[in-house]
Each structure stands twice: as structure tokens, then as C-alpha cells.
Amino acid sequence: MSTSVSRPAAVSPAPEVVDAARWPDVAAVPRCSAPRAAAAEGILRHALARLPLSVRLPSGRILGAGGPLLELRAPEDFHRRIGADGLIGFGESYMAREWEAEDLVGVLTVLAEHAATLVPAPLQRLRGAWARRQPDEGRNTPGNSRTNIAHHYDLSNDLFALFLDETLSYSSALFPQLPAHQRDFTAGQYRKIDRLLDLAAVGAGTRLLEIGTGWGELALRAARRGAQVVTVTLSEEQRALAEQRVLRAGLQDRITVQLRDYRQIEGRYDAVVSVEMIEAVGADYWPAYFATLERLLAPGGRIALQAITMPHDRMLATRHTYTWIQKYIFPGGFLPSVTAIEDCVREHTTLRVTDRAGFGAHYAETLRLWRDRFTQHAHEVDRLGFDATFRRMWTFYLAYSEAGFRARYLDVHQLLLQRNEAAAAAAPNGTS
Secondary structure (H helix, E strand, O other): OOEOOOOOOOOOOOOOOOOOOOOHHHHOOOOOOHHHHHHHHHHHHHHHOOOOOEEEOOOOOEEEOOOOEEEEOOHHHHHHHHHHHHHHHHHHHHHOOOEEOOOHHHHHHHHHHOOOOOOOHHHHHOHHHHOOEOOHHHOOOHHHHHHHHHHHHOOOHHHHHHHOOOOOOOOOOOOOOOOOOHHHHHHHHHHHHHHHHHHOOOOOOOEEEEEOOOOOHHHHHHHHOOOEEEEEEOOHHHHHHHHHHHHHHOOOOOEEEEEOOHHHOOOOEEEEEEEOOHHHOOHHHHHHHHHHHHHHEEEEEEEEEEEEEOOHHHHHHHOOEOOHHHHHOOOOOOOOOHHHHHHHHHHHOOEEEEEEEEOHHHHHHHHHHHHHHHHHOHHHHHHOOOOHHHHHHHHHHHHHHHHHHHOOOOEEEEEEEEEOHHHHHHOOOOOO
16 A cells, blocks of 8 residues: 655534434444454555555545545544445445545545455455345335335425426436536437437327336327327326426326336336336346336337446346445335346346447436536525435435446446247247
8 A cells, every 4th residue: 555645634614413313324323343343444445555546534644546535534433334334334424524525426436446346355255244135125015116216206306306407307318429518418318218219119109108207208208209108106296296297288188197006007008118217126026027018018019228237247246235325315226237137038028128228428427417406506405404414415326326337337228128029929828
């Protein structure tokens, strides 16, 4: 590990008091044995010897090989949190203001680029012994799914409106050029939606099912093409605003918005579109999800999905790990790999992935623009009743996600699924 000369420690502002009733695991440093905390510190120092990252201690001493600077304000608490809860503790430590980074995305990008090797190989093999497991309520059973969705999407329509563009699209845009500009945001969202609708061959008279309404922009755009749209969501807040937007557009004769789990949908549709919803399904339920899509698809129909993905080996390594994102942002969420999607549809349906396109760099820019807008509207976030710890959590979430895409640890794909007629003919009862 290289060490530069010491510098005077920065003077930090007085930290805001964390509401212990709302944020108990942030307000209180977890219990952690001294050996475990020391092991966490040792892993950090070992990583700093080879990562392009710097850490400044309260004394002013700087550790590391150079790169984006993480300012460690409370080392003992930081190491205890990581020793007790791993990456959950890392995120909670940021929420508790125990560390800072002027270039937060830069710090997180370095960590994402080396995610597979941050923990030494011997400890990686013992992940099952030290990594926390997702609690039972995180499983997306029909009973749990609505609660898990409400945790995030029913926070406040007004909150999302502060940082989303005018389409209220909460998924990656597909920009005309990179780097993206705020002026191109809405055009980028329309471009993304239109590509999906084109992929699914949505036009006049198409019977379209959308799984995951969001705030209704895709349904509106499809209806303006002449499609008859049924769109389903588990978010009461989203459904209410989507229905208002449908009425304002005068498209209530072409769009039906339903509060319904995907497993409860009936009927047959010429096209099915779903944007970044598979991430909320959960790996245990992927077979049921794709079997439902197949059941709902009319002969000759097309399915267009937009999905956030991760490398297959990392997906397998982390499949049973409980993460900061799952605890604070998306309970029950889990990202598939493209390989996992292809394997699942092949094993459980007659569907096949017949086209796919990745555009992760566009998601990194989407998240950057969201984070910029969220930061600009901090006072409005406060007025909506969200406290400073929430703002810090949300900033970390957006930066953490952006870093994943910049490091290419994450990607986003648009995929076309169609029935394989040979497989359908060979199925025990056929598929019609």
C-alpha cells in the first residue's frame, strides 16, 4: 500500500441528527466483534494497495494508490458497520455521514469495477457464512409483491416529478448522442419507448398488454398509434396519476389501467411490453413470469422487454445475498443476466430471445441527469416531508446505480421474445 504525505484534515460541518425512529440502523452503529472489525479494516487496506482510490483519515493521512478521494470521518464506526453488514454497512455509513466523497460517482465506480475482487478469494468462497441472506418478506410472493412495490413507487408522485423529465419515465432513456443533455431528456425517453413499440410491432388495432404502468407514458404513446392498451401496476400512486393522464389525453377509450399482479392477468394480446419490471420479479419467480407472458401471447405475437442486467457470474455469486439496494430501495429486487433470461425461457417456455440491444452508457447518463435534477430540487424534497437522511440515501442510490453502469458492472437491454414454432409443436400439448 502506498501512502502520500499527510495533509491537514478537512473541517467537517456538524452532522444532522439521524431520526432513530425512522432510520434505526443508520442512527445506531451495529455491534461487531473487535476481530471482525479489524478484518474489515484489513480488507480495506489490502484493497487500497491496488485500487486507483485514495482514503483520507481524520488525521489528514492519505492511504491508497491515488484516484478519487474518500474522506473517512469516523473510521471505527465505518469498520464496525462493514464488519457487521458488509456493503449494507458501507451504504449505511454514508447515510450516517461517516464518510464523504466530493466525487461520489468516481469512488463508487472504482469499487464497482473491482467488485469481484474486493473481498479476497478465500472469503468469497465462504460468502454463505458471512453474507446476510434476504429476509422472507423480500420474496415476491403474490402477497409480498404489492408491499415491496409500494415501498418505492408509492413514496410520492410529487417526489418523482422533481427529477424525472416531463414524460415521467423512470427507466433508461436512449439518447440521440452522448454525453446527454437535459434538453435531450424527453426526446431520449420517446426514442426508447418508440424503439420498444417498434420491436413489438405495435400499431393500429394492436391488442397491447403493458406489465408495469409506471406513470403511463408508454401506454399513451401506444394508444396514439391506434393500439388498444391494457396496462397493469401494483402501485396505487402510479395508477391514480396514470389514469389522470389518460383522461387529460382523452384516451380513456383506448387505455385501461388495472391494479393487478402480473400473475392475475387474463386474455390474449398481440404484443406484450414491459419496461424494467423483471428486476422486481425475483429469481424464484422468473419461470412463472415467462410462463405467464407465453400464456397471454396470441399466436404470432411479440414480447418486448427492457431489462437491467448484470454479468452472469456475478449474478450467480450474489443471488442469495441481501444488499443495501434491497434493504432501502427495492425490496425483493434482483437483476438477471441475459444468459439467465435466455436459459429460463428455453427451459420453461417455447419463447426464445430473437433480438437484443444493450445501451448501458445511456443509463449512466440517465442517472446522472436524474441525480443533477434531484440535487437541484433538494429544498422541494424537504418541503415534501423527506428528511436529510432520505436525501442522502437517494443521492447514494442514484450515484451507486450510475457507477454500476459506468463500470459496465450493469447493463440495460431491450429484448424481443417470440415463440419458437418448432419448440411449440414439440410441447406435450402444443402451444397455440
